[in-house]
Amino acid sequence: MKSELTLEATDNMTKNRSSDQLIWLLIAAIALVAALFVPFSQFVLHVEYDYTLRTVALGGALLGIVSGVLGCFAVLRRQSLLGDALSHAALPGVAIAFLLAGRDLGLLLIGAGVTSWLGVYFIRLVTGTTRIKQDAAMGIVLAAWFAAGIALLVYIQARPDASQAGLDTFIFGQAAAIVERDVRLIATVGAVSFIVLALFWKEFKLITFDPEFAGASGFRVNLLSLLLSTLIVVAIVLGLQLAGVILMVGMLIASGIAARQWTNQLGQMVMLSAVFGAFAGGAGAIVSAVDADIPTGPLIVVVAFLLVAISLGFAPGRGLVWTLLRQRSDRRLFAAQTMLQDLYHYALDHGRADLPAPEPFLVGVRGAAAREGLRQLQARGHAQRSNGAWMLTRTGIEAAARDDRNHQLWSVYRQYADDLALPMVAEDRQQEIADALPPAAVAKLEYKLDTIRNAAASSTEEPSLPNAVTDR
Amino acid sequence: MTVRNGHDSNDNSTTALEIDDLTVAYNSKPAIWDIDLRVPEGVLMAVIGPNGAGKSTLIKAALKLIPRAAGTVQFYGQPYEQVRGLVGYVPQRGSVDWDFPTTVLDVVSMGLYGRLGWIRRPGQSERESAMHALEQVGMQEFADRQISQLSGGQQQRTFLARALVQDARIYLMDEPFAAVDAVTERAIIAILRELRARGKTVVVVHHDLQTAPEYFDWVTLLNVEIVASGPIAATFTPDNLRRTYGGRVAYLHEGQRIAGLEEE
Numbered sequence: 001m002k003s004e005l006t007l008e009a010t011d012n013m014t015k016n017r018s019s020d021q022l023i024w025l026l027i028a029a030i031a032l033v034a035a036l037f038v039p040f041s042q043f044v045l046h047v048e049y050d051y052t053l054r055t056v057a058l059g060g061a062l063l064g065i066v067s068g069v070l071g072c073f074a075v076l077r078r079q080s081l082l083g084d085a086l087s088h089a090a091l092p093g094v095a096i097a098f099l100l101a102g103r104d105l106g107l108l109l110i111g112a113g114v115t116s117w118l119g120v121y122f123i124r125l126v127t128g129t130t131r132i133k134q135d136a137a138m139g140i141v142l143a144a145w146f147a148a149g150i151a152l153l154v155y156i157q158a159r160p161d162a163s164q165a166g167l168d169t170f171i172f173g174q175a176a177a178i179v180e181r182d183v184r185l186i187a188t189v190g191a192v193s194f195i196v197l198a199l200f201w202k203e204f205k206l207i208t209f210d211p212e213f214a215g216a217s218g219f220r221v222n223l224l225s226l227l228l229s230t231l232i233v234v235a236i237v238l239g240l241q242l243a244g245v246i247l248m249v250g251m252l253i254a255s256g257i258a259a260r261q262w263t264n265q266l267g268q269m270v271m272l273s274a275v276f277g278a279f280a281g282g283a284g285a286i287v288s289a290v291d292a293d294i295p296t297g298p299l300i301v302v303v304a305f306l307l308v309a310i311s312l313g314f315a316p317g318r319g320l321v322w323t324l325l326r327q328r329s330d331r332r333l334f335a336a337q338t339m340l341q342d343l344y345h346y347a348l349d350h351g352r353a354d355l356p357a358p359e360p361f362l363v364g365v366r367g368a369a370a371r372e373g374l375r376q377l378q379a380r381g382h383a384q385r386s387n388g389a390w391m392l393t394r395t396g397i398e399a400a401a402r403d404d405r406n407h408q409l410w411s412v413y414r415q416y417a418d419d420l421a422l423p424m425v426a427e428d429r430q431q432e433i434a435d436a437l438p439p440a441a442v443a444k445l446e447y448k449l450d451t452i453r454n455a456a457a458s459s460t461e462e463p464s465l466p467n468a469v470t471d472r
Numbered sequence: 473m474t475v476r477n478g479h480d481s482n483d484n485s486t487t488a489l490e491i492d493d494l495t496v497a498y499n500s501k502p503a504i505w506d507i508d509l510r511v512p513e514g515v516l517m518a519v520i521g522p523n524g525a526g527k528s529t530l531i532k533a534a535l536k537l538i539p540r541a542a543g544t545v546q547f548y549g550q551p552y553e554q555v556r557g558l559v560g561y562v563p564q565r566g567s568v569d570w571d572f573p574t575t576v577l578d579v580v581s582m583g584l585y586g587r588l589g590w591i592r593r594p595g596q597s598e599r600e601s602a603m604h605a606l607e608q609v610g611m612q613e614f615a616d617r618q619i620s621q622l623s624g625g626q627q628q629r630t631f632l633a634r635a636l637v638q639d640a641r642i643y644l645m646d647e648p649f650a651a652v653d654a655v656t657e658r659a660i661i662a663i664l665r666e667l668r669a670r671g672k673t674v675v676v677v678h679h680d681l682q683t684a685p686e687y688f689d690w691v692t693l694l695n696v697e698i699v700a701s702g703p704i705a706a707t708f709t710p711d712n713l714r715r716t717y718g719g720r721v722a723y724l725h726e727g728q729r730i731a732g733l734e735e736e
Contacts, residue, residue: 020616076572131499199591206582210568213634216535216561217586218553264573264618424610424659426626 023263027272034279041286052176053289059178059186060285060300061278063239066190067248068255068277069197070235072270073228075256076208080249081135082123082229085142087236087248089119091149094170094240095156103167105182105241112170113237119145120229146245173244173297175285186238193231204228205266242285247297254304255280261315280304331369332376337403338366339373343383343392344400353397356389405449409433409442412449420444486513486548488642488673489534494543496526496533503529505696507543511642511675515690516668518678518704522717525695527677528564531644535561547642557587560640564647565627570619576630577602577615583637605637606630609663625656632663642673649678661687684708 038057041047049057074083090112097111119141126137153168169177197204206214207224215221236248243251255276259269284300313320342362347355362370374390377383382396392400410429413422422441434442489511496503504526511517519527532538534545536552547555560583580602581594588594606612609629614622622630628648635643648660664687667674678684684691684704691707693699693716700712 076569078569202585202588202593203590205574206585209572209574209579210563210582212532212537212563212567213561213582214585215537216556216559216563217582218556219586219590260573264620265575266573269573418658425613 020265020268023265023268026262027268027275030272031275034275037279037283037286041283045287045290047286047290053286055180055183056175056178056285056289057282059183060175060242060296061282062183062186062190063242064251064255064277064279064281064300065274066186066193066277067235067239067252067281068259068273068275069270070193070232071252071254071277072256072259072266072273073204073208074232075253075260076266077228079229079232080253081138082120083232083236083252084249085123085138085145086116086119086233087240087245087252088142088149089145090116090237090240091170091245092145092152093149094167095149095152098156098167099152106185109185109237109240112240113233115145115149116233116236117230120226120233124226124229149245169244169295170240171244171246172295173240173242173247173300175242175289175296177241178285182241189234189238193234196227196231200224200227242281242296243300244295244297247301250297250301250304251277251281254301254308258304258307258311261311261318264317276304276307280307332372335366335369335373336376336380336382337373339370339377340382340392340396340400340403342366342370343377343390344397344404347392353400354391354394356386356391358389359385360388362390406433408449409445412445412452413437416445416448420448487511487546488513488515488548489675490546490549491530491534492544494530494533494545495541496529496538497541502541502696504533504694507694507698509692509698509701511673511690511692513641513673514668514671516664516674516676516688517690517692518676518684518688519692519694520678520681520684520716521694521699525716527679527694528646530694531561531646531675531677534644535559557638558641560635560638560643562631562635562643562645562648565624565631565650570622570627572619574619575615576611576617576619576622577606579619579630580605580633580637583634586638601637602633605633608636608666609633610659625652625659628652628656629659632660636663640672643667643675645674645676647677647679649676649680649683657683681713 038049042049047053071083074080093111093113093115094108095111096115097108100111101107123134123137123141126132126140127134153171156167166174166177203214203219203224206217206219207221207228211221211225214224232252235252239248239251255273256269258276259273262272263269280300280303284303285296287303288294288296288299311319314322316322339362342365343357344353346357347353359370359374362374366373374383374385377390377396378385381393382399383390383392407429410427410433413433414427416422417424420441422444423437425436428436433445437445487510489509491507491509494507494509495505507530519530521527529538533540533543534552536545545552547559552559577599581598583605584594584598584601588598603612603615606615609632611626611629611633614626614630619627619630632645632648635645649657652660664674664676668689676688678688685708688704690702691704692701693707693712695716699716700707
């Protein structure tokens with residue numbers, strides 16, 4: 001009976017390669033559903049894809065991919081708030097670049113990158129050389145750099161110069177500002193950062209998981225860490241125009257957080273985060289571009305948060321719904337298992353295996369779980385009710401005996417695995433021991449168990465081993 | 473001031489690790505002070521001392537993971553940079569996030585990243601080596617398991633496997649016995665003895681005075697300075713323990729110490 005029950009209860013999303021393929025399929029399915037947003041927006045929301053909107057949609061989606069991929073590392077390195085500090089720190093760069101060189105998007109973004117990168121460097125310097133903690137250092141940089149940026153922007157706006165118009169879209173982002181050249185820029189820079197990421201994939205994974213060990217293995221951890229932070233800065237800077245400095249962090253980390261719920265592998269997490277990012281960026285940009293008065297950053301972040309909420313709720317394994325379902329199935333499984341053993345041992349103690357046990361007695365001992373368990377056993381044909389008492393059926397007795405013996409074998413395994421030189425496996429009493437150990441090992445255990453039982457039977461003392469016999 | 477016991481008898485053997493005048497300071501206070509230490513090849517050595525004695529600091533400084541205020545460290549007569557491949561490292565289990573999205577096999581493969589060098593990816597042969605290391609620690613069943621599903625003992629064995637796969641000549645381990653159950657402890661000590669039997673040198677930060685004489689054949693008593701270092705029988709004395717921990721602790725453990733020594 002165990003094997004069939006185990007299947008419904010076990011969290012086997014992550015255990016083997018076949019579930020691995022399942023997740024890849026899931027990712028593909030999610031990508032497909034996300035792509036359906038385009039026809040949905042055309043036919044339901046009546047969005048018309050003219051040249052401008054195609055550009056904006058493409059820009060938003062590409063940006064979502066870049067920030068989704070790099071954002072995974074920000075999330076895993078627990079640097080989500082660093083991303084927030086960095087995007088705020090980009091604002092003074094935009095203003096300074098404008099004052100120095102006028103309105104050229106490339107130069108504005110380079111300016112943004114420089115101040116943002118200086119922000120990272122300052123934070124690393126402060127946390128590395130003083131006793132100030134990272135959160136405090138980030139808070140200071142965020143506030144100071146952003147304050148400087150706002151002050152400069154207000155100063156610029158007061159100047160009698162028409163070219164400054166729209167510079168404030170950097171605060172909340174504006175999809176309508178995206179032109180084909182920007183899309184090409186995002187694609188090119190994004191591709192370059194992906195190449196760097198692919199080249200140093202193993203190194204980035206190692207410094208994210210265990211920087212100390214990376215250092216002991218001879219990798220330049222500080223350099224790699226700075227490189228990874230630089231890539232994150234690049235993603236932020238690319239997204240400023242669209243999402244704005246205040247909400248860029250949402251675009252950076254939301255899809256990574258959502259993706260983490262669905263998979264336990266870094267590669268899959270990054271791919272799925274790219275899919276989520278593309279959807280959030282694309283959908284947010286499209287919807288906001290319908291009316292130029294809607295700022296894009298907030299829309300993207302709202303869409304991204306919806307993805308996070310759905311993931312937290314429904315992702316298999318980690319999601320809330322999944323957890324509730326599993327708890328319910330566990331409750332049923334264990335109620336049934338307990339009642340099966342209760343009936344079996346009650347009957348055996350009174351002389352024969354199919355002796356009925358009165359229901360009030362069972363409920364008195366086990367409470368509500370007894371009714372649940374008995375219902376399960378009845379549904380399975382393991383127990384039947386007559387005259388207010390429950391008795392095991394023939395299949396029920398067989399299942400109970402098998403279950404009982406399995407438990408005893410596990411008990412013998414726990415006590416004698418070393419003496420019998422058996423392979424070390426995780427003890428899992430829900431599993432048939434024959435599925436966990438090679439046949440020769442099981443044969444040894446069977447022999448040992450019988451020896452113990454015979455010894456106990458021939459001596460006058462109560463059998464003390466294995467525990468399962470007396471425990472249950 | 474340092475007192476060294478039992479050095480002279482081993483001067484003709486190879487020195488696996490030699491530390492001279494090593495000082496590490498945090499905020500102008502020395503964490504370890506003027507350490508002189510020789511670890512002969514082939515010993516299973518415990519580094520023992522009270523909390524804050526600088527045990528982990530000693531290991532991290534030897535591996536250049538933290539800046540040194542002074543001193544030199546040589547492995548087999550060479551600076552660490554030149555013999556990295558000979559040195560295996562097991563950090564404290566609590567130093568990483570075990571919810572990181574990866575599998576046991578992948579973590580063990582990380583032991584080979586250093587040898588692979590920059591950019592090159594692990595392939596089939598790396599996977600096989602990692603699998604073999606997992607078998608050595610009895611974790612082959614867990615290869616595809618997500619690391620967040622491991623128990624504390626299994627995490628520790630995963631870290632050990634990652635060090636084994638490095639196939640080093642000397643291993644530095646930071647508290648491998650911390651918060652593991654008796655079965656895991658036995659499994660780990662079996663692995664350490666197996667390493668010694670293969671001629672490897674193992675340096676282990678250890679905090680349990682009771683088991684030290686049973687597990688190790690060499691010991692360094694540390695409390696910011698080296699109190700004593702040498703063969704356990706000659707070094708792990710009530711006198712030296714008192715000078716490491718202060719009077720009371722050494723006295724408490726005297727009986728156990730003698731029991732332990734008799735087993736040796």
